[in-house]
Every structure is written in structure tokens, then in C-alpha cells.
Amino acid sequence: MKAIRLKLKDKLIMVNLLVKLAIMAVIVLVVPTVAIKFSINQTDENLIRKLDNTLAMIDSMGIEAFLTEEDQAFGSYNILKEEYVSLEKMEADTLLNYIGFSERIVDNSIVDYRTLNYSIEIDNNYYLIEIGESLETIFALERQLRRYALIFMLMLIVVTIVLEFFSITTLLRPLDRIVANIKSSRSPSSFNYDKVPTSTTDFEYLQETIHSQMRRIEKAFNSEREYISDVSHELLTPISVIQSKLENMISEGNLPESELPRVFEARKMLGRLTVMVRTLLTLSRIENDEYPLKERVDIGEIVENVLEELSDRLEAKALSLKVDWKAPATKISGNRQLLFNMFYNLVNNAIKFTVKGGITVTAEEKEDKTVVTIEDTGKGIQADRLEGLFTRFGAHDTDGGGYGLGLALVKKICDYHSILISVESAPGMGTKFFLEVKREE
């Protein structure tokens, strides 16, 4: 059986409700039955007392006072027919002494009675005394009991559920606040260590545990940050030594010109290494939340700047550029430098892999989102390469010098800004990147 997924508050209320319903069912079923049993016992005692009275009367007044030769049966009802006493002569073969139920027709309707049958022997004659008491009042009581118990219980349940809802909500409020506090901090360094006031020891314990774990994570985070910084220093310093040496070799002009291309090849390789190290460091820094997302950035403006920056490349390759911006101003809080890099990478890639045709940049409004599309008429990407397109070193094309980090960075920057990125491409059909940006008011 699949467990029902509910909030703790709702689960508590539900469990309580079920328990109450069970109790109510028991009460509604059992109480009237017990009450009836009890009433009938009472009735029986009454009957026995009346029998004693009747026997005493017969004893003192003689049987003749009730029965004569002509009238061999005596019967007496009280006015409302709630009880009766009858006396008649009987055969001696069966002596009776029991209490039971019987139905009688009174005024054309069947009435239930509790009856006591008792045989006595007077002067060798046997008589049967029958004393009855109507059960109408008792059954009426039972019906009333059942009805009122039901109404009362339902009211009780409604009232208690309302009370429980408020008290449980109040009790669990610290938990909500503890969770909200964790959710509101993007990184351990921005975690708020102020304690949520609570008198529930479980929550206190939970809070203490979270705080101590947070401190540990924060420590690990900081040492990771330091590590990245150290690694970048250790890697980039030797690179800059080699680079400046190669640069001086080329620019000083002491080498014969025929040797220069070889030195330049080495410099180019070093350049690639530099770009890789820098990109990896940027990826790590983003993962470590080192870039503040505090600037108000207009996506349209960024795209415009990127297109302007790259316009000469489009011209150089004789590619057309079509811009169709149909979305309202799309402002988000983000990091301008990162977003610029992201769009620069996408547009630059589009230019790089397109030989003929052009680039189309469009923006459309889709509910509270702006969908930016960057489309090229380039050679497209094979289906089996699309999957790993955004992963590190999952290069979709190394012929053009791409080393697969550019798109990993693009993806990382998109994730960092909660921008949804997707790609559509087929060999020979060009490539289309979609970016869904949620507009902020």
C-alpha cells in the first residue's frame, strides 16, 4: 500500500479524527444497548415487586375476590395500558415461572411488553399470574439515545478538530520557521544562526543539530574556497611565467621569422590551457556561490551588448543577423558579468559553427517568462551528442577548437540564475537554444 504523503499537521489531525470516529462508533453502538439492558433489568425487578404485591393481595383477599365460577379470568390494565395484571386458572401439567417478551394488540396496534408468568397453587387448583409492562418508553429512550449521541458526537468532533487545528498549527510553527530559515540561505556563509524561540525540546534539539551541521558545512565550504584560490594561484602563476617568456621571444625579434610560428603554436596551446583553468575556476566559484546576485540586470540590454560586441564577427563571415524582441523588459537580479559571458558564449558559438546563412535572436512572452531563442543555420549537432552537450568536456565539436567547457559554463550560469536552458538541433538543420527567463517585477 502506498503511504499517503501529507504534512505532519494534517496527519496529526487525521489520526485524531480517525480515533474519534472509532470511539464515536463504539459509543453510538454500545451505549443504547447497555442502557436497554439496564432498563429491562429495572423492569424485571419492578415486575417481581408487583408479583409480590399481587401474591400478598391474593393471600389476604382470597382468590375468590378476583375469580368467580362464571368468570374464570381476571385482567386489569391501568389507564394508559402501560401495565397489566391478569389471573386465570390453568392446567396443572405445566408450572410456569419466567420473564419474557410478548406482543399484544392494544387499540389496534402491536405493543411490546415485558411479561412475568408465574403459576401458583391454591386448594389444588392452579392459577397463572401474568404481569406485563409496556416497553414502549424504553424503546423510545433507546431511539432518543442513539439520535442524540450521534448529534452530540458530531458536534464534539467538529469543535475538537477546530481546536486541534489551531493548537497543532501553533505548536508546529517553530518547525516551519526553522525550515524557512534553512531555505532562505543560499549558502552556508549566509545562514542565519539566530535561534527560533521554542519551548518544544524536540525542536530545540533539531535546531542545535542543524546549526552544528551548518557550521561544519560552512567550514568545509570556506576551505574549499581557499583551496580553489590556492589552486588558481599555483596553476596560473607558472602559466604566466611561460606566457611572458614566449611573448618576449616573439616580440623581441631575435628569432628568425621561420621559427616564430612554432613559438606561437606553444603560446596558443598555453592560451587554451589558460582558458580551461579560468573556466574551471569560474565553474567552481559559481558552485561555491561566490558571485553575488544583487545587480538588476536587463536581459535585453545584455543581449544587445553581446550582439554589438560580436557584430564585426558576423560581418567578417558575411552572416546575417535577425533580432526580433517581442517580450517586455525582462529584468532579473543577477550577475551582469556572468550573464554577459553566457550570452557571449552562445552567440559566439552560433557564429563559430555557421558558415552560411545567419543568426536569429528572438524573445517571446510566455506567461511570466521571457523565452529567448538563439538560432543559427550552422551544421547542427548529432542526436547522440546532444545529451552530453552541457556536461564538462562533453564537447559536441572539437574540430572548431571547442573543448566542451563553454557550454558547461553556460549551463552553470543558467542554473545559477534559475534560467531554464534547452537545445534543439539536428545535423544540417542548424541549432536552436531556448532560454526561459522568469521576469521579476
Add this chain to the structure above:
Amino acid sequence: MRVLIVEDEKGLAKEIEGFLRKEGFNCDLAHTGQQASRLLAENPYDLVLLDIGLPDMNGLDLVDELRYINEEASLIIVTARGEIEDKVKGFNLGADDYLAKPFSLVELHLRMQAVIRRRFGTNPNGITFGDFLLDPNAKVLLNKGVSVDLTKKEYDILYYLLLNRKRILDRMQLTEHIWGDFFEDDLDSNYIDVHIKNIRKKLAKYDSGTDWIKTVRGVGYRFNDEWAI
């Protein structure tokens, strides 16, 4: 012009020194914060090139000291750590520019020129070649007083070549200078060639007899120094 190079990596410091000496700068080297501190107290430098990743102290502390001793000196901060906060902190403390390792020496030279120009006011005379005059203050190229229609990037490339006129500039140096280091994975693109072609065409309109920009096959370009005055 006296320059102090504060750089703990001796190999790099030596390369920078060699490069800047050729450009006519008088350079001192410091490999530790203490050395730098001592040299700063002893000599009035015009410009300090400071790597903030020093072995014995945070380079940023040296900035305070420099400002206390020598308010006039220009300051260019260099770092391989690339910490964003350091960049901001450096600028707040009054750094004039910032370079991330690894940087190109010609780029460093250009930045130093810009910083010096900012500090000492306008460059009195622009750079002339033939009948052309490049005015870095107005950012225009003139031919006998008539402005030559160059795009911003074309102007930047020409200025870069002129500024380093004795030197071969390779395509990577030019690409990096023009487009910055936006994680470009094809620094050796032929876009530079297209720009050079255009510049040549525009210069030829005024002076068709001279090939001002010389191609260094497989590497890059050099300004044709023989014709420069």
C-alpha cells in the same frame, strides 16, 4: 619613469622587468612584502605593479603603506587568485587598474600607458606615421587634419600596433586585447585578419604607396617601423 615590480615569482618578475626596461622604464624588483616595503620607503616610484598574492603578507596591506608613503604613485594590481572581493577592495583603496594572471606584457604596457596618461594629463603629441596622426586623447586617426573613418575596434588595433611598433604582436594578443578574455576557446581566430584587411584598405585610400602593417606569417602583425617617424 621609475617602476617597482612586486612579484614573488622570480621568473615572471624578470620577464616583466626585461620587457619594461626595453620600453624605457627604470625598474626595481621586490619578491616579498618586506622587500617591497623597504623599497617603497627608500625610493619615490611613479608606478607600482603589485601582485597581491605575496608569500609573507597580503598585498592589499602594502597598498595602505604605499598610500601613506607615496600618495602620488600609480598602482596596478595583479592577482592570480582572481578573487572578486580583492578586485573591489583594490579599487576602493585606490588602485588605478587591475590585471588577472596570466596577462600579456603588451597589455600590461598599454594599461601602464593609460594609467600614466590619466595621472599626468593628456599625451601632448599623438603618434605620427606618414601623413597620419593618431590622437589617443580624442581617439581619432587624422590624415593631414582629415579624420579617417575607422571603427572602434579598428582604431584599437591600430593604436595597439603603433604603441608596440618595434614589436611583433601575435593574433592572440590582438584578439585578447580587442574582445577581452571572455573564456574564448579560439583565441587564434581569423577575425583579426579581417580587421587588419579593412584597416589596410582604409589607410590605402590616403596613402596607397606604403604597406604600414606587415604580416608575420603564421604569427601575427607588426607595424612597419621603417616608415614611422
